[in-house]
Amino acid sequence: MILLIRSLFKQVRKPVLAYAIGTSLYLLMLALLYPSMMKTGLLEAKLQALPPEVLKAFQYDKVTGFNNVLDLLGGNYYGLIFQVIASLFLLSLAARLIARPIDNGELIVYLAAPITRNAYTLAVAIVMGIASIVLVGLNGLVLMMSDWWMTDISINDVILWRIQFNALLLLFAVGAFTLFVATLFDEERRAFSLAGSVLVLSIVLTILSELSDKTEWLRYLSVFSLFNTTQLLEGTNHFLLHSILLLVLCLVFLTGAFVQFGRRSLSI
Amino acid sequence: MIRLEHVTKEFAPGRGIFDVSFTVDPGTIFGFIGPNGSGKSTTLRHLMGLMAADEGRATIGGFDCWKQSKEVKQLVGYLPGEISLPGDMTGADMLDLMQRLHGSDPARRQLLLKRFPFETKTKIRKMSKGMKQKLALVGCFMKDAPVYLLDEPTSGLDPLMQERFLEWIEQEKHAGKAILMSSHHFPEMEKSCDRAALIKAGRIIVESDIHELVRSSRKTYTIVFQTEVEAAQFAMQVGVEPKRLEVSFQTDETLSLNQAIAYLTQYDVRLIRPSADDLEQVFLHYYGEEESS
Numbered sequence: 001m002i003l004l005i006r007s008l009f010k011q012v013r014k015p016v017l018a019y020a021i022g023t024s025l026y027l028l029m030l031a032l033l034y035p036s037m038m039k040t041g042l043l044e045a046k047l048q049a050l051p052p053e054v055l056k057a058f059q060y061d062k063v064t065g066f067n068n069v070l071d072l073l074g075g076n077y078y079g080l081i082f083q084v085i086a087s088l089f090l091l092s093l094a095a096r097l098i099a100r101p102i103d104n105g106e107l108i109v110y111l112a113a114p115i116t117r118n119a120y121t122l123a124v125a126i127v128m129g130i131a132s133i134v135l136v137g138l139n140g141l142v143l144m145m146s147d148w149w150m151t152d153i154s155i156n157d158v159i160l161w162r163i164q165f166n167a168l169l170l171l172f173a174v175g176a177f178t179l180f181v182a183t184l185f186d187e188e189r190r191a192f193s194l195a196g197s198v199l200v201l202s203i204v205l206t207i208l209s210e211l212s213d214k215t216e217w218l219r220y221l222s223v224f225s226l227f228n229t230t231q232l233l234e235g236t237n238h239f240l241l242h243s244i245l246l247l248v249l250c251l252v253f254l255t256g257a258f259v260q261f262g263r264r265s266l267s268i
Numbered sequence: 269m270i271r272l273e274h275v276t277k278e279f280a281p282g283r284g285i286f287d288v289s290f291t292v293d294p295g296t297i298f299g300f301i302g303p304n305g306s307g308k309s310t311t312l313r314h315l316m317g318l319m320a321a322d323e324g325r326a327t328i329g330g331f332d333c334w335k336q337s338k339e340v341k342q343l344v345g346y347l348p349g350e351i352s353l354p355g356d357m358t359g360a361d362m363l364d365l366m367q368r369l370h371g372s373d374p375a376r377r378q379l380l381l382k383r384f385p386f387e388t389k390t391k392i393r394k395m396s397k398g399m400k401q402k403l404a405l406v407g408c409f410m411k412d413a414p415v416y417l418l419d420e421p422t423s424g425l426d427p428l429m430q431e432r433f434l435e436w437i438e439q440e441k442h443a444g445k446a447i448l449m450s451s452h453h454f455p456e457m458e459k460s461c462d463r464a465a466l467i468k469a470g471r472i473i474v475e476s477d478i479h480e481l482v483r484s485s486r487k488t489y490t491i492v493f494q495t496e497v498e499a500a501q502f503a504m505q506v507g508v509e510p511k512r513l514e515v516s517f518q519t520d521e522t523l524s525l526n527q528a529i530a531y532l533t534q535y536d537v538r539l540i541r542p543s544a545d546d547l548e549q550v551f552l553h554y555y556g557e558e559e560s561s
Contacts, residue, residue, distance in 0.1 A: 003368050003369065004369075007365055007369075011354070104352050105348070105350055105352030106352045106353060106354055108346075108348050108352065109353060109354070109362075109365070109366070109369075110369065111316070111317075111318065111341075112316065112341065112344075112346040112348070113341060113366070113369035113370050114338050114339075114341040114342040114369075114370070115338070115341075115369070116337065116338050117337075263320070265277075265313075265318065265319040265320055266313070266318045266319065267313070267318075267319075268313075268318060268348070268352075
């Protein structure tokens with residue numbers, strides 16, 4: 001199993017590091033710019049000039065004042081940007097590890113060896129889990145270290161890691177979903193289209209739910225509503241409930257992936 | 269060692285494999301012959317536990333190929349028909365990975381690389397079809413398995429490598445391995461196989477000892493005469509149509525070769541040409557019968 005995990009991780013190591021380092025550099029840049037942005041007051045003035053619906057859609061609820069860099073990141077990175085990045089990150093991982101090897105027949109390298117399909121699915125799930133940990137872990141570490149090095153950032157480590165933990169569980173749930181969809185089809189394109197469409201729809205539903213009170217119910221249809229940094233920062237988030245729901249979603253889709261991949265015929 | 273019992277898998281009405289049964293004993297090579305899309309690869313996929321049969325059962329070493337695929341794959345070296353390997357890896361990387369996944373013997377790998385040499389540092393994406401085939405052959409046989417399932421093993425190999433491959437599987441056969449090999453290449457099947465089955469539209473239409481199969485077949489001969497008159501007279505005697513100086517006829521229960529030779533002594537014969545490939549005749553004979561029935 002260790003050999004299988006190492007071999008699969010080697011295949012996705014470069015894109016995982018690219019996502020983790022890229023997003024971490026973006027967070028570092030915002031952390032470095034945050035003190036000067038606050039001094040000039042330009043950011044708050046610009047945000048206040050935007051329509052409130054747009055700000056809500058991007059989860060910028062705290063336009064009345066940023067107390068620390070997490071307030072800024074809650075609306076900036078951990079809003080729409082993170083949802084899009086998480087979707088692309090996990091779609092590409094599921095495609096590389098399951099959908100594409102089924103489509104082009106490369107899966108036979110592993111399935112010709114004494115490896116069961118359950119073992120392969122488990123190894124893919126573990127690799128996607130490790131990749132998710134690398135992404136949110138590096139993001140969190142970069143923010144924590146920038147707080148050590150710089151004054152005026154004022155990051156609360158407990159809140160920071162609570163956000164990272166919630167983000168990680170979101171990645172687990174979305175990752176399990178993309179993995180499940182990847183096991184459904186022989187063609188990578190069809191798996192990518194279905195999973196991508198559902199995730200795009202989820203993002204759109206989250207945005208629409210923020211636009212007015214009448215559409216607020218739409219948020220319950222989107223997995224991304226289970227990761228709301230603004231509420232996490234305000235302390236109004238149902239952290240435990242959301243964590244449990246994300247874990248349940250993860251387990252449901254993982255079970256689906258094991259069952260589906262274990263019983264299907266493969267033309268490879 | 270390898271056993272298929274009435275295996276049926278229907279993908280769509282009339283498409284799939286139907287009631288496929290045969291066994292391959294240790295120390296024998298079994299040839300699996302059929303045109304494209306006849307069900308050869310589907311049958312091998314059932315043995316590899318990649319497909320579940322609608323009916324019937326496939327076993328290797330007594331293990332159910334679908335339910336006990338891990339145990340089955342411990343016994344099997346598999347060469348797929350389509351060689352799809354990750355393009356970014358080099359040949360050596362791929363062999364390292366396969367060696368670790370299968371627990372293969374490094375000494376056997378070196379031996380095979382001497383038999384089927386290729387540049388192992390080349391990335392798979394840059395390899396020719398023949399190089400990829402050699403890589404897959406080395407990867408398959410470096411596992412010292414009691415059973416080998418080979419789907420079109422000589423596809424893309426040059427004649428020298430084909431000859432080496434035949435020598436290699438002969439050795440493996442004498443070492444007691446059970447080998448199931450699908451191929452379109454009739455001379456190599458005739459040279460190497462002990463038994464063979466012909467499959468068409470997913471159904472086995474004949475299964476027999478290969479030499480028995482060849483012996484029982486009708487053979488085709490082409491005679492080239494000096495004159496068209498002689499060709500026409502001979503054609504009338506054997507009941508066929510001449511093609512200018514040439515007459516082609518088949519020997520069977522109504523016309524033996526001896527009888528044809530007796531006729532030929534009356535003529536000035538320029539050339540006698542037997543059919544190039546006996547097994548191919550068997551194949552065409554059975555397929556022809558199926559077509560006409």
